[in-house]
Amino acid sequence: MSDPIVEVRQLTKAYGKFQALHEVNFEVHRGDVFGFLGPNGAGKSTTIRILLSLISADSGTLSLFGMPLATHRREILQKIGCIVEKPDFYKYLSARRNLEIFGRVSGADTSKRNIDAMLAFVGLEGRANDKLGGFSHGMRQRLGLAQALLHQPELIVLDEPTTGLDPQGIIDIRELILQLSREQGKTIILSSHLLSEIELIANRMVIINKGRSLAEGSVKELLNAEELVVTFELNDGAAAVALLQQRPEVVLREQHDNRLTLQINREEVPELNQWLQSQGLRVYAIESKRKLEDYFLKLVNN
């Protein structure tokens, strides 16, 4: 694993009497798509705002690219592109003018060619001269992404980037993020309260709730930390139950006719499927019930 480019240690922040963050810790490594997962009000936006120096922490240390944020703010921000909550542009200016304004102070190439290329990358070709007053939320989100990428940052911070988007918009943004990670090797921090989003995009994550970081690690590790609950739909449920007596590692949790809900290690699912078929049973469907969602809810509820 490469050296961390973001290190957050014991980060604490209070708004008056409300303790928004209690000693939050996590680190992000180069090339990660890092999920920042938590329910609404968990402290995700507060952490991201501190990361981008929009607000100051009460205590704790924060270093990015090996430099403390407190003393190297400008050098650090030069290497970051971000969308915090929703991208709020100047509505009275065109998309091109908006990108020029933010790009100019970020050291980006604001030539017509580069801006047109960036707009095309986010799917806004042909809209460069349109004023933002007429843009939908999805289009603004895309423009926000263009703004975040224009100066070729090393780290991209996206705070709830799919909030308010329609299903197609969510898929499009997700594809763009994956493209940035796979094709350009960007490091991405993605905050979301949507488990499915993190699960589909991120390789590492931290789970945060009530201002505390509850778990951190690779998504795969965290998913495997608990066994899966899998429902098998078979042609003969009673026969399957009898056969499963021979497999003590598989725990039968429920049976509804020919539907068996089993607690099993994730890695053993394919083998169990083959074994059941080799015993003469027909498997019509396998449905994984226990995913990140259960793990997350268990952590949060505890």
Add this chain to the structure above:
Amino acid sequence: MFGKAIYNEFIKIAAKPRSYLGLAAITVLVGVILFAMKIDGLTYIGFITAGFEQSLLFEGDILNGNLMGFIVLQMLIIHVPLLIALVTGDLISGEAAMGSLRMLATRPLSRTQILLSKFVAGGLYTFLILLWLGVMALGVSNLMFGPGDLMVLNSDGLVVLLQDDVLWRFLSGFGIAYLSLLTIATLSITLSCFSDNSIGPIVATMAIIMLFTLIGTLDVPVFDNVRPFLFTTHMAAWRSFFEDPVDYAAIRNSAIILVAHIVVLLGIATYHFKRKDILS
């Protein structure tokens, strides 16, 4: 990067419709005054000179472009602060309300650079407003009424300034008027740092001007020690250039107090803005 930030700020000001409100208002107001003076100016002048006609003989064209320029300035210089505050009071709070301040603050600019770029752009806008007022007041007046000696009624009496002796007084007067308007701009930018809605700082700026003007004109001893230090007291300092002889000491004193206001207000704004949590 700072130069680019200033350029950005000026593009934003230039793109906002409200920025042209000041120019349009000045054009209309000056137009109305000059039109009225063209039609009925001699009656107006008659009221002013009535008290002197028994002891003085007026020769030549008293109702000329220089006098019109002076009258226009005197009438409008008290209204221009509102037009200035309308734009400068919105520079930070307007962006905070819109959410774009959040995006701007995540760019590699220091908070001080963000604030100062807005101050410089606001100062430039103030200069353009005053320049337009000058073009309308002096340029158009002279085109409509022609040049001539300037007759000014001061508290000491009637002062007549020769035509060739007038232009430098107007230019110097504009200089000190710019300082007083820049003080207003700085005040509204400072108030803008403390607010997340755009109307609050504009209203607060006007309220402060009204309060200070009231204290300045209220002739009660309790305010005697405060009055000389209020910026509103020095907003009419431009008129001192139309006295004969010019009271340079008083003008210098006004300039120092106005500059001190600008420096202190900018200091307060910087201190607060650097520490401000951007939550909007």
